[in-house]
Amino acid sequence: MNRIDQCFARLRDESRKALIPYITAGDPAPQYTAEFLHALVEAGADLLEVGVPFSDPMADGPVIQKACERALKQGTRLSHVFDIVREFRQEDTRTPIVLMGYLNPIERMGYDTFARECRAAGVDGVLIVDMPPEEADELSVHLNEHALHAVYLIAPTTSDERAAVIGRHGSGYLYYVSLKGVTGSASIDVEAVSRQLAHLRQFSDLPLCVGFGIRDAQSAAAVAQVADGVIVGSALVGLIADNADTPDVIATKLAGTLAGMREAMDRT
């Protein structure tokens, strides 16, 4: 069984919601990422989204754009991201990892090699921002072959027709983009999200996790009331940016912020 499925089954049994942090691999430098991931797990992360840096992150706001720039400046490429996952897996074989990024580095590597490398390194799923299900048929074959989940986005603008297609193609969980915009933009409207999620339940039995616009313990707790999981990215990446010159303090700060979210989510 895929680690992602195990994770959500366990959470369901415990009546808890998933807390899913996102950080960009290689930010501020590749040697720190595995340490940050361990710190996030200790602070209460259930699943980890690891960003693959890309030169043209079209769906990301300035915070994650700059994270990509820092990581690329340090030479972080897709092959290094696998090294980071491998390093993480030496100590943690339980927490699922989803790679999140854009298609071009994967096209360049080749779909088959990519899927094989994911599997070998200990990746459990992939979320490719600029690959909607209609364009995913070729890659899906390779992902299936290596038992990797394909996580897809659902947006407030997604039609029912498309939601049904995405529900059929997706595996692991569905990532509901809470707002129209790029990562790290305006705050979330929990009531609207709640309505949308209720509507989306008819199209899929997959866990529905919500990202974009969750920046503190309060919004995390509010979203956890209505969703199966809470994804937090820019708020953490912003912490890395603020402390990029003193990388040794970053793990502690990330853990502190995430622990606050965990606590608020579990309290409610």
Added chain:
Amino acid sequence: MSRYSDLTRLPDARGRYGVHGGRFVSETLSFALEELERIYAGLKDDAEFQAAFDYDLSHYVGRPSPLYHASRWSNELGGAQIWLKREDLNHTGAHKINNTIGQALLAKKSGKPRVIAETGAGQHGVATATVCARLGLKCEIYMGAEDVERQKLNVYRMRLLGAEVHAVESGSRTLKDAMNEALRDWVTNVDDTFYIIGTVAGPHPYPAMVRDFTSVIGREARRQSLEQIGHLPDALVACVGGGSNAIGLFYPFIEDEGVAMYGVEAGGEGIESGRHAAPLAGNAPRGVLHGNRTYIMSDEGGQVLDTHSISAGLDYPGVGPEHAHWKDIGRVNYVVANDDQVLEAFREVTRIEGIMPALETAHALAHAKVLAREMTPDQHIVVNLSGRGDKDILTVARIDGIEF
């Protein structure tokens, strides 16, 4: 039947040209593209819409543009006869207006009051700002900060026309970054915003739509060739950045097997220097950027490379997916002209014909020169004179060591 007949049936239902094209966008934009595809499919063959488009092209743009025999330059070169398709004489001074007229009519039809666009040299930005002024649409233009610097005149033109110009500071601060930022804007304001893409790239249906609007160039050139030359030309030449003016000229000739075609990319300081913007001639790998699969200049890790060209309008690491397909099947020859050859052609055509071309266009002229000399005086080449050079005067002056 020509062996190229199939080419007029592309793209397929998924927006593919062979393996290229498609719709690689984040989920938030999918609905907007489906909606656009529906609206365009409904209007494409709609007589009233086409009549409105044609009316604007005649009375606002000033079409048809002449096909001019550059006889003095041809004689001087001593080879084939060179004919210039004078898109520089269009309103706003370049071929870009043909496409923006079409897309602005679509914006109006779809009821979206706000228009955004990306621009490199500023020609597409100016063309967009112009049609928005005329139709009363709010207009915001994204332009790389480096291009804002080297195309100051066009920036000011856009502002005079009422557009807001955003200088994009991210990445390489050129056209690709402007497109990233425009996509970010669109994803945020997708409900009330129409994105007028300026070239035959981007997610389906943009490449097909832009091709259709801009093909008026080739339809006229084909008719004019028959009238003025008496037969079809032997070769067509156009510069290729994203590839809109080239597709505009080539597409109506695509089934004419006897017509050779040359797309001229920006060789910059030379392909071997790595400082160029020639994904096709430079044999860049296949990739996905800005919503479509095509050839993209990227490093081994799939990171998009910075490009270099003397002309801001060609400074783009990708190329329209239909060009990528034409390269695959060998229909079009993709070649380069380097910065120094471009400047030479710019000066030569200005002095000999009294026509000052845009630096983008001068790439096509530079190759036409090479080609003409390999051909005979009874042969004919049509070059797309895609834009006028006024916007580049400061750039050329700077190279000559003159500051104003």
